[in-house]
Amino acid sequence: MNPELINTLSEQELTAIDAELAHVPCKSAAAIDALKIVQEYRGWVSDDSLHAIARHLEMSADELEGIATFYNLVFRRPVGEQVILLCNSVSCWIKGCDKLQRTISRQLGIEMGETTTDKRYTLLPVSCLGDCDHAPAMMIGKTLHHDLTPESIVRLLAGD
């Protein structure tokens, strides 16, 4: 591995990761936190980032990969600026999340798991968002939207 190719972690990232390290008995225990911290700054976890984190936590990239790919909210591929997490669990399904998905797909030209060509949005399914009394629900970035209709979705995505 050419050392120049390996990204290094930023000051802020390192500080945040080291803060997590203070609470754990061995470095690799902070793996998930570290992946999330880096993703917070970079949007996703590239191979380079993965190597940098693995080195910092004194674990192998292979082990870290095993952890990263287990969790659905660690993105190992580039995502858009905003990630749309569309709840497709049962209450939202009853209330029409499939239709919402088709609306989003039509409007943005992407299917589940895809990113728009302008890199603005990535559409992903998510487990029940705990907003079932206001189903259907979804998150865009960190914001929860609920009581959605195809019309309100169109407005949301267009106006955003």
Place this chain on the structure above:
Amino acid sequence: MVIINIDGQDYQAREGQNILQACLSLGLNLPYFCWHPAMGSIGACRQCAVVQFQNAEDERGRIVMACMTPVTDGARFSLGGDKASTFRRNIVESLMLNHPHDCPVCAEGGECHLQDMTVMVGHRDRRYRGRKNTHRNQYLGPLIHHEMNRCITCYRCTRYYRDYAGGHDLAAMAAHDHIYFGRHTDGVLENEFAGNLVEVCPTGVFTDKTLVQHYTRKWDLQSAPSVCVGCAVGCNTMPGERYGKLKRIHNRFNAEVNGYFLCDRGRFGAGFVNSPQRLDYAAARNADGSYDAIQPDAALKLAAELLQPDNKLAGIGSPRASLESNFLLQQLVGAGNCSPGFSALDHALIPYTLQLLQQSPARIASLQDIESADAVLVLGEDVTNTAPRIALALRQAVRSRAFELAAELKLEPWQDAAVRNLAQNQRSPLDSYLSAESKLDDIARHCIRCNPEQIADHANAIVSALNGGTADSDSASDIARSLLAARRPLIVSGSGAQSAAVLEAAAAIVNALHRVNPATMISLSVPECNSLGAALLSSDVSPSIAALAERAVKGDIDTLVILENDLTRRCSPQTLALLYDNISNIIALDALDTATVSEAALVLPCATFADSEGTLVSSEGRAQRYFPVISTTLDRQPGWYWLLQLGRAARRDDFAELLHFDAVSAACAAHYGQLAAISAAAPLHDFVSHGLKVPRQPHRYSGRTAMRANVSVQEPRQTQDGESPLAYSMEGLNRDQGGLLPFVWSPGWNSNQAVHKFQSEAGGPLRGGSAGVRLLDETTDSSGSPAAKPGLPETGQWLLVPRYRIFGSDELSVRSEVIAELAGEPLLELNAADAASLGLGQDDALCIEGAAAIAVRINDSLPGGCIGFSAGYEATRSLVAGSRVAVSKAVDWASSRSQIISSDGGSRHV
């Protein structure tokens, strides 16, 4: 023993086992996947389901995993009932949803645990109509082939690779039915025990790439019990043969030695048997230095002349040749004229190591003992690279702490995940003093890097701490404390550091510890498969090679017989020149072409471990017999056989009565008190079981009649084996033969999991006993001190320390193509500060004493003033461990480099 009830019948079972083990031990066929006797239970595959009833009244019962359920007195189970069988059939059906139907082209076919279990549960018809998941495969290096689509997600691979063998570059990825076992990216698997994946994986995900390239089904492999010649640990192997070629090496279970696992040098390093550099025919040298192949009887006639009674004879034996061969050579030339064939340093060190073992009051640890140690001190021996299987055992030893913690919670040791979760990173102490980093550093508490002399000093500090004195360093007193606190402390050292002081210090620690704890254990490594055997045969009168060279100069040697030894690896070019220039009659016996063979007037082609029999003494002092898996072809003969013929050619009476290998072995045993037990290492050649010899071929061995049909439709008579209790045949029984077990197969169990059918209980020792006899259990009182250290050059300030490589340092294995591919370039290593002082960068090279340049690697784990050299490489042969040398930066390295790399080994072909 307690009583458990299975399907209405009472059985005795051992408490402490789980129900799966108990069922298998009782001979009941209960399918399983994720369980492994060496790795315990995790309950992932759910294949071993049985129904457990609450009490005598309970008729419904509930499904439990046998592997997760402890044996308890009076417990009642159903194995064969509908509920349990349907469940197990459903499990296989689920596993087969995504499994490709590629058995015909799968290298696992015919020895596939998944195939066996599928048949066992009676799954036949596919109900699933969906698509199969598919995966991309990875390049994992030259040894192991990866085919992920066949995966059944039993987790055995990563549990073995990561948890058991300490590897870091293979992991379970993703989740749900997308789980993938592989590396982050393509690349050579880094762990030196990766090859066991081939046997650990119950299906064809990880297969032996070297076998795949010239593939043979297991049922067509002829196998024999054998012993690995890769190092001195003496792991038991099962080589497989077809069409006269060695196809693969599999593990041969031995509860006291290697258990279920080999190292990759052992598994993949036997390719030299098929090497084009094997010697096929006897050859005589012409005046111009070329060789002509000659008939064996012509060769013996020529030999008779060279061995005439009034000729002054000498011999050089070999630490990689069998006891019997070495013994006959000694008989032929006389003990006082026979060198054991060690290098100059080893000539003092190996007998000294033997002597320490003989004198040691402590038990010499078998691998099984090593695993049971609860405090380990490693002194100067980089076992991962010199005695690899010991490193794997040490990884298990540090888990002793985990098992103690588990016992406090009454957790069974086979509750693998639970025990690991409980202990997390708590380990029994393993401390090491080494001259550089090692692969065991990750499990070590203290890793102290210092040169061999300092190692000895530190060790002596530990001795004084053990004796109640104060140690001069915190680590030494720490180490002394934990050794004293341990129930089964173990000291690991060996001749690897090439330092008598290190060995002496190790023995001193053992002696001090043993006084307070009789359970103290010792393990001393020696380099080659029969180093200890050669030492056992040698004595004070045995000359070193250099001593023979001096005699040669004086004209005291007319004929020199060199047995399976490439002297270029043992002594300096100067010594060699003295030998070669002063002795005109050299008879060389070897299996492979070497630079030494090319100096001989008469060359006799030898068989290898694969086509001969012999006894080797491992570093544990265990004498073990290997048997041929291939009948000898061409004019190749076992070394001992050639030597017998030479003795007869020389009209030696004492050779006349030695008619069989057994007779040679018995003569050797009779001659040396310490070797008296070797005859018991294996049954005699006339042994029969149920009226027949033990078959090398399984019942389903096919196509024997057609194998030579392209040559002649008449089937030749099967080769008769007059020397061993084994037959080149399918006829006979391979049951209960213990150390003689040639292959594992049992009805319904085609895979290697069949081994439990041969064990006294699932996971226990083989019925019929573990292979080999321990020779050194009696303490002998021969007091002595290390033989004089040969004078070491002190021409400069840089201390040379050997750096061993599992792939590259060993003579034979490196002549297997795949091992050569992994061996890499020889290097000189030194730390950054030292490199800077010499003006060296990462891409530079050094010349030592004006010799050819060798690439430099900066390695900060080396102590200052030391230069580590890749031991066993041609380019580093002139370097002597422990000497102090002058060095200079190589000029024009970059431009000369490609040229140097491309120059070949330099040995001339016969």
Place this chain on the structure above:
Amino acid sequence: METPLTRNIAPGKPPTDMGAYEQNGGYQGLRRAMAELSPGDCLQLVQDSNLRGRGGAGFPTGMKWSFVPMEKATPGHKYLICNADEMEPGTFKDRLLMERDPHQLIEGMILAAYTIQADIAYVFIRAEYHTAAARLRQAIADCYAKGYLGENILGSGYRLDMLVHSSAGRYICGEETALISALEGKRANPRAKPPFPQVSGLWGRPTIVNNVETLCNITHIIERGADWFKSLGVGEDAGTKLFGVSGRVKNPGCWELPMGTPIRDIIEGCAGGMEDGYQLRGFLPGGGSTDFLVAQHLDLAMDYNVIGKAGSRMGTGTMIILDDRTCPVGMVKNLMDFFARESCGFCTPCRDGLPWTSQILDDIENGRGCSEDLASLENNIGFIGAMGNTHCALAPGAMEPLQSALKYFREDFERHLSADRCPYGEAN
């Protein structure tokens, strides 16, 4: 009717901060415990209260805690973990409690930790609950400032640190042993029991995992006593519970009601009954991994044993309504897809059996089913559905809606097969 859990929560009311919480009597239970109660006293109170876990399984909380070794001699950490991974389909109660009244949870956690003498407490919160996590972090900081957390809490000599750990996704993290694996930074595979986490949990140390709502109850039990708590329930079980209703009802939502409240009161009373034009066909009483109940069960009390006897589970107490215009096969398939996707992949019946079952349901729903499929479904229920068949409770939970749907809505499956299409047409 008392509603202790939501006393600080009302629609439109801002989230309760330290000031508001204390003003409303907050941290009185903690003060009392630190001043007067030994850990043993607290344990006794919780045991006497008959509190049962609100995370789904309903295990008696006091009994769970009593398994934690209390010998002073064993050195090392002990842990309390709040399970705030709420991801069970149709469950929306813990978020409310954390976002709107974080101090109630923290007080409960301190008391729980004190009882088992834990020195470190974690809130393991699902990744998407950003607001709840932020409010908890703020509240924890306020507690440190007030001396409710940290060294020598309220001068009692007891020390506790509290941390919020935000997850990275995956429903299985809610399973308590998988949660522990996740907290250790590993793949969230569940662990076999025994050993139970109470003895060997996080980092191999004694650990208690409790649901958010369970821990919120502790605050009140310690402050007001076991008898008071028991008196809150109107049926067999003690205390109040957050019940929720989602689906096609007029007024979906979440309410704090006494344990033992009749189901009809919740669905028809609080939730206002079915939306116009929709009829009730059935409901999952406690989240996506409970068995369907139907109209005949409406008068049952929401008590653990009552619902259990009716063939389902209390689960999380948040109900999902199946109406007459929603395809039961489609609904079961949606749930099955969810569980198949969220399987950790450790054990065979779940990893491979759930996708297989999903596949059959997909074929039936899309008119590709065949007559053997119902038998295959029944087979898979027997194969995957029983506790003990799998390594953890995810897969048996996944089979509950299916097995009860086959019981109550079998004709729907058969109509799919005979018509070779979904009779409900396009879902929603």
